[in-house]
Amino acid sequence: MKSAVIVFPASNCDRDAQTALKQLTGKDPHMVWHQESALPDVDLVVLPGGFSYGDYLRCGAMASQSSVMKAVKAHAEKGGAVIGICNGFQVLTETHMLPGALMRNADLKFVCRPVKLTVEETQSAFTRKYAKGQQITVPVAHGEGNYFADDETLNRLEGENRVAFRYAEGDNPNGSARNIAGILNEKRNVLGLMPHPERVVDPLLGGEDGKALFQSLIETLA
Amino acid sequence: MVERTDTNMKARVFVTLKNGVLDPQGKAIGNALHGLGFGGVGEVRQGKVIDLELKETDEAKARASLKDMCEKLLANTVIEKYEIELKA
Numbered sequence: 001m002k003s004a005v006i007v008f009p010a011s012n013c014d015r016d017a018q019t020a021l022k023q024l025t026g027k028d029p030h031m032v033w034h035q036e037s038a039l040p041d042v043d044l045v046v047l048p049g050g051f052s053y054g055d056y057l058r059c060g061a062m063a064s065q066s067s068v069m070k071a072v073k074a075h076a077e078k079g080g081a082v083i084g085i086c087n088g089f090q091v092l093t094e095t096h097m098l099p100g101a102l103m104r105n106a107d108l109k110f111v112c113r114p115v116k117l118t119v120e121e122t123q124s125a126f127t128r129k130y131a132k133g134q135q136i137t138v139p140v141a142h143g144e145g146n147y148f149a150d151d152e153t154l155n156r157l158e159g160e161n162r163v164a165f166r167y168a169e170g171d172n173p174n175g176s177a178r179n180i181a182g183i184l185n186e187k188r189n190v191l192g193l194m195p196h197p198e199r200v201v202d203p204l205l206g207g208e209d210g211k212a213l214f215q216s217l218i219e220t221l222a
Numbered sequence: 223m224v225e226r227t228d229t230n231m232k233a234r235v236f237v238t239l240k241n242g243v244l245d246p247q248g249k250a251i252g253n254a255l256h257g258l259g260f261g262g263v264g265e266v267r268q269g270k271v272i273d274l275e276l277k278e279t280d281e282a283k284a285r286a287s288l289k290d291m292c293e294k295l296l297a298n299t300v301i302e303k304y305e306i307e308l309k310a
Contacts, residue, residue, distance in 0.1 A: 058298055065295065094298065101300040108246050148243065148301055175244075 001222045003029040003044040006072065006088075008063050013049030013085065013196065020198040021046070024214045025222075034066040043221035044081045045072050047088025049141070049196060059102065059144045060090030069095055081125055081221060082190045083213075086142055089182070089192035098185055098192045099157070100149030106175025110143040114207070116168035117181055117195060121161050124184055125220040126191045129212040136209035138195035140173055145194040147176035147183075157183055165193055229275035231284050234307040237297045238269030272296055284308060 003025065005017045014031065021029040030040045034052075039045065053062035063069065069091070076082045076097060084092040092098040105111060114137045119130040130136070149157070154177055157163050165182035172179045174194070182193025197210030239245050245267045252266035274291075278284040285306060292304040 057295070061295065061298070093300070099300075101298055103243075103301060104246055106244070106246055108250055175246075 001025050001044060001218045002027065002040075002042040003046060004032045004039055004042045005029050005046045005048055006032050006034065006068055007048075008034045008050065008052035008066065008087075008091075010052055010054055011048050011050035011087070013087075013198065016196070017046045017048045017085070017198045020201045020210070020214060024201060024211065025218060032068060034063065034068045037067045037071060039068075039071045039075055042075075042080070044083065044217055045075055046198075047072070047082065047084040047091050048198075049086030049088060052087055052091065055144075058090075058094065060087060060092075060094040063087075063091045064094035073097065076185075076187075076190050079187065079189055081217060083126065083217075084190075084192040085196055085198060086140075086145070086194055089194055090144065092190065092192040097190050098183055099153050100147055100183070102144050102194070103146040103148050104144050105142070105146050105173070110141075111145075111173045112139070112141040113173070114139045115173050115181075115195060116171045117165045118168050119164070120166055121164045121184070123161065124164060124188050124191070124216075126184075126213055126216055127164055129216040129219065135168060136212075137200070137207055138197055138209055139199050140195045142174070142194055145174040145176065147174075147180045147194075149177060154178055154180075160186070162186070162188070164191055165195070229277050230310075231276040231278050231281075232309045233274045233276055233284065233288055234309070235272040235274065235288065235292060235296055236269060236305040236307070237272065237292075237302050238304075239267060239301060240303050243301050269302075281308060281310075 119134045162184040166179040197213045200207035200210040248267040297304040
């Protein structure tokens with residue numbers, strides 16, 4: 001699997017994503033600067049966590065206007081896989097590649113801790129190596145991860161089995177509607193999620209529950 | 223650098239959360255005001271003000287262009303609404 005990690009000014013999980021991808025695919029991912037207007041030939045694009053453009057205006061708003069995002073959109077339109085983690089999820093909603101918005105956490109606090117997630121959907125390139133209903137522990141680290149969408153959109157996401165991950169009952173860290181932690185687009189080739197699977201791919205880092213996500217992609221795209 | 227002189231119109235854009243969208247910041251501000259003894263304060267909602275200078279003399283054109291700016295960048299219309307104020 002060939003991959004690229006997009007680097008925005010103030011991305012700060014780009015190296016984590018790079019390390020995880022290298023460790024699991026055996027290949028160095030391309031690190032692509034936000035001013036690029038073309039992507040290298042890759043199967044997967046990762047929009048990493050961080051505070052792109054200092055979170056100016058709204059989280060992900062400036063990044064959504066960057067030249068590299070036009071190329072990322074085109075990659076997704078051709079069926080290429082895109083995963084947005086944390087700030088990357090915010091960028092995906094701001095570019096309207098995923099519905100809804102990520103608002104300030106309900107208690108206004110930045111939350112940085114492991115959370116329990118339930119894998120809701122295994123029919124996707126990102127989640128096929130998990131078991132449906134499997135409970136995993138993955139860290140979150142964000143101040144604006146409170147997923148919001150109108151009821152019609154939420155019903156549609158659920159009806160089309162596009163909620164990939166939910167916070168386990170009683171472990172919703174940010175007030176997200178219907179405990180939503182990660183969603184798929186209509187074509188199921190774009191995933192956005194607030195938790196950081198790239199931070200749990202090695203027991204040295206405290207867990208391996210994120211590994212199956214990357215292994216799912218490797219199996220599907222390699 | 224963007225040339226900022228020689229503008230002939232000023233605009234103020236108000237970006238606020240849509241009705242029904244929870245505003246935890248507004249709520250915290252309200253609580254703080256109560257803590258300061260302003261017991262008469264009801265619901266508080268907060269938002270953004272963006273001031274822009276425009277090189278435009280035609281008001282209708284300025285409005286149309288500002289609306290486009292709001293839809294494309296200044297507001298996230300999933301959660302926010304906007305109002306435009308023009309000053310010649």
